[in-house]
Amino acid sequence: MGRKEEDDGSFWKKQTNNIRKTFIFMEALGSGAFSEVFLVKNRATGKLFALKCIKKSPVIRDSNIENEIAVLKKIKHENIVTLEDIYESSTHYYLVMQLVSGGELFDRILERGVYTEKDASIVIQQVLGAVQYLHDNGIVHRDLKPENLLYQTAEENSKIMITDFGLSKMEQNGVMSTACGTPGYVAPEVLAQKPYSKAVDCWSIGVITYILLCGYPPFYEETESKLFDKIREGYYEFESPFWDDISDSAKDFITQLLEKDPSQRFTCEKALRHPWIDGNTALHRDIYPSVSAQIQKNYAKSKWRVSCLAAGWLQPKQLASHSCLVMNSRVWISHLKIGPNKLP
Numbered sequence: 001m002g003r004k005e006e007d008d009g010s011f012w013k014k015q016t017n018n019i020r021k022t023f024i025f026m027e028a029l030g031s032g033a034f035s036e037v038f039l040v041k042n043r044a045t046g047k048l049f050a051l052k053c054i055k056k057s058p059v060i061r062d063s064n065i066e067n068e069i070a071v072l073k074k075i076k077h078e079n080i081v082t083l084e085d086i087y088e089s090s091t092h093y094y095l096v097m098q099l100v101s102g103g104e105l106f107d108r109i110l111e112r113g114v115y116t117e118k119d120a121s122i123v124i125q126q127v128l129g130a131v132q133y134l135h136d137n138g139i140v141h142r143d144l145k146p147e148n149l150l151y152q153t154a155e156e157n158s159k160i161m162i163t164d165f166g167l168s169k170m171e172q173n174g175v176m177s178t179a180c181g182t183p184g185y186v187a188p189e190v191l192a193q194k195p196y197s198k199a200v201d202c203w204s205i206g207v208i209t210y211i212l213l214c215g216y217p218p219f220y221e222e223t224e225s226k227l228f229d230k231i232r233e234g235y236y237e238f239e240s241p242f243w244d245d246i247s248d249s250a251k252d253f254i255t256q257l258l259e260k261d262p263s264q265r266f267t268c269e270k271a272l273r274h275p276w277i278d279g280n281t282a283l284h285r286d287i288y289p290s291v292s293a294q295i296q297k298n299y300a301k302s303k304w305r306v307s308c309l310a311a312g313w314l315q316p317k318q319l320a321s322h323s324c325l326v327m328n329s330r331v332w333i334s335h336l337k338i339g340p341n342k343l344p
Helices: 060-076 107-110 117-138 199-214 224-233 249-259 268-273 286-299
Strands: 023-031 033-044 048-055 083-088 092-097 148-149 160-162
Touching: 023 048, 060 083, 060 148, 107 117, 107 148, 107 268, 107 286, 117 160, 117 199, 117 249, 117 268, 199 286, 224 286, 249 268
Parallel strands: none
Antiparallel strands: 023 033, 033 048, 048 092, 083 092, 148 160
């Protein structure tokens, strides 16, 4: 049962009749319609991993799983969760993933007590660096959002890690057309059903940055159709009082990423050179009281862990979430009535 090597040195799936002969299952981290995630220990080495168990089903095409595996095999970056190994049985695919134990981005913000623009800038700098690496390797994530940004460890200076490559795609000729993603973070060109490029990830980073500085998303509406209209229009505001203490540099940075025209939108490379990231314009003023209050109102776990499927334009995905690992969660912002002071 040796590992099959390709010419490029990457590995394929190992066949197994009983995955429990290799791993001790210690704790269930999450479950969904087509997958479960477990904390496991390798019997031979004692090392801990997150094991994503994907049940084979006619609903999920093998090509979708193979795409996720192909993407994960290709990447190795300090801010991206690593695929350590792959197993296959007659009933399941098993993805052995690096275990990240530092918790979710929103939880870490709420625990801080003090939180500044500079803290947000440091997070976004790491995300930009990792996404630039993906883009340089011809990979588009297509589902960047705060739930997919986890801390590697509980240490205060822990790295941020990008997870969930279930919707990632290796570019062919730099253009894609499949409409997918999470509505509140998806770029206008995707909703317009136009061919799109890696610029969609930069839009999502703009949305994430906006949320990190105020605690609510730039696009929110009572219905999904109205939400999509607002995104297609590229209409958002820096509302008072939530943005009164945020620097003009931060607002400019967001504006460059939330550019409706993808050809004019900041690339990761340009964003990394912006003074809010690479300079000293990110303020050290404490914005914790306002941001934490809005995060608690708009992103309570009981709310943003709700998952469902978009009718007709998003493929069914396996669902699981946990403080150590979030895999393929889908959150529909319009259903949650998210926005400043929206939730009681």
